[in-house]
Amino acid sequence: MTTDTATETERVGAPAALAVRLERVAMSFASAAGPHTALEGLDLDVPAGSLTVVIGPNGCGKSTLLRVIAGLLIPTSGEVALGEAPDARAPRAGDGRVGLAFQQPRLVPWLSTLDNVALPMSLAGAPLPERRERARVALERVGLAEAASSRPAHLSGGMAQRAALARALAGDPPILLLDEPFSALDALTREGFDAELEALWMSRRRTVVMVTHSVGEAVRMADRIAVMTTRPGSVARVIPVDLPRPRPTALAGDPAAAAIDAEVRAALAEVQTPELTPWLDR
Amino acid sequence: MSPRRLLLPLIALVLVLPGCLPSSSVSEPLRAVKLLLGFRPDVQFAPFYLAQEAGYFAEAGLEVTIEHSADVLVLVADGRADFGVADATDVMIARTSGIPVKYISTLYDRFPVALIGPAGTVPSDPAELAGLRIGTPGEFGSSWHALLALLEAGGLTRDDVTIRAYPQFNQVEGLLNGDVDLITGFRSNEPLRLEAQGMSVDLLTIDEVAPLPGPGLIAGDELLSSDPALATAFAAATLRAQQTIAADPQVGLDAAVAAVPAIAEDRETALAVLEATIELWGGEPGAISGFIDPAVWGPGYGALERLGFIDGSVPPGDMVLDVLALPD
């Protein structure tokens, strides 16, 4: 991926990053077995331009949390606001403030890669030449320029995920949400993608909130790591990560990194239900 | 002579005599014969039902099975059925196309199809048909032949009238709706249905104006060359039943009901239809003879040739074999 420079794709006059604030957020769903509470009493402050990683046990509601920030779900109670007061507003899907990438690429099979990346702009009514041009630039940024006319079926898993990232970034959103974006890729590709994502973010500091299962990835990527409790989820601890950037791929030998890694694992152990993980030392 | 001398001839006579008497049909097996009728079972087929029930067929040495089909002519020609009922005009067309079937006995002395319309609106002169809307099943069958023959007799062609097709044979509805001014129909059927719906009707019949021969019995060439006596026996038994019914329609109705119970759902109408049908056969028992009349066949053949239905390559004599007139 090439570094992000101030190009015509940037929104003129708009902030490059927005803060995210969640206050006492609860999210319940109706289900056949009665109400299912995914989140309860969740507080989280994400400073503008930071890279926050959310980690937690299975079923803790990490993905639900992302969807609340994206505006796909309206919380049952509590407040979600994007931006600084007095401009802070609740999220709304598709208003351009949030870019979202899922675990699967979720590309539309009958559109070319280029048209897939242009899709958000197409839905917003942007004219064809303009949106195709912006999509082309976005693809270049993720290193997929040659795949523009290919169909998603002809892309490898990694290439497809890059295209999905390009789609999320095409509108230059001030907030980027990533739901385990690289967990479907092999370990080596994943490490490479992590590095590229970091580089991309460093060249243009938008707010990034990334969900992961991997403690190593969390330590490698994050400014701050939010550890969630089991269901109903809330934030148990926020662990700052003060390591210098750009971070080397092999953090294993670094004592500071190792310490943070241990701290995160301890926090995770605390929030696990004891019966589930009897093998963890307390 | 002494009684003793008479004994031997008497014994001989007693032994020989039974052989001289006509054998009863019960002791000889009946010849199995298949009769093919068109459309659905109907009271008009009463002669066949009566001939079966009253034993006329049995006395003639026949055991008749009746089946229904839409392809009577073709199946009889191929020998898959022995006898059938068909329109004479259809026989002319089929025979000209090379289908080996012959008309063997007349069932209807008067042509059953007529033009039917609301009372007071039906012209008696075919020339007055110009410009009218006429409903008919389609471009096939005796209704079509009769309509075109009638138009020709009035100096008209089909382009002088508006023809509307009713392939489901529901042209009565078209007349009741007012979609057409006249319809073709069976004299023994449609007028009664229309009267029952509250419409009184008049008819324009073809018998005087544009004579065509009516429906009759048919048989295939192969049967007629190998066993003409069988055809004669069948036609004779059928004729006998027709004459019986003409003398007493109730007998025919009872036989029809016995064979086709559904007819009993409206005995009154069925009887009316049967009586109208008897009129078309000829009316009086004495007027019903099965005679194939050249005075009708000649002009009818000529009309069909002029209208282009047949090309005249097969003469009428080849199409007809009057089995009731065959020497014994």
Place this chain on the structure above:
Amino acid sequence: MRRLATTLLSLAAFLVAWKLLTVVTGTPDYILPAPEVVAERALRAIGSGLLWEHTAVTISEILLGLAVGATSAVAVGTALGKSVVIERVLSPYIVAAQSVPILALAPLLDIWFGGGLLARVLICALIVFFPIAIATMVGIRAADPLLREMFRSLGATPGQITARLEIPSALPVLFGGLRVGVTLAVIGAVVAEWAGASSGLGVLINIADQGLFDTPLMFVALATLAVIGIGLHGLVVSIERRVVATS
């Protein structure tokens, strides 16, 4: 090239088998005509203009019936697919209409709608409707829920989701319904003609069979109907190849 050769070969085998059947069973031409008799009759019917006169009528009924039937079926099928409530309300009527044999309904429809081309187009459309509507309904529901969420996250309106996700997702199943639909349209046109028409291939079959006792001509009409059906089906398949994304 190979496909063409296989088709021609199987056609030749079919004709040979047909000829053998007539020879072995000795059936006369007025019951089962031999292939060369049918071919000769076809040439005469084409030359006299008789065949085209009736074929043109039937083709127009088929195309119009498809136009009316398929578009209304896609619209109704989309509504059924999107709304469970609508499906619950409408489906008993739709299924009932499908279960009543069209052969019985057709004469009534013919009379209600004035017995002209309109009536026949409607009868044909009715026959075509059901399989296409059901295929559309199933296809609309086949839209990938993961893609649906992605569209929502981009702020797509319900109309955009229908037009840009559901309908394209439905296309493979929809084209399956269309393949069935076009062959049914041929049947529908003939049924409509049998209910009340004075020309068309269905009428020609009647005239040949009941009026002229010309079995070869009847076979010519039947073969023409088969060719129309094959042609329409092939057209749908070739459009499908272009429109439906091959993955």
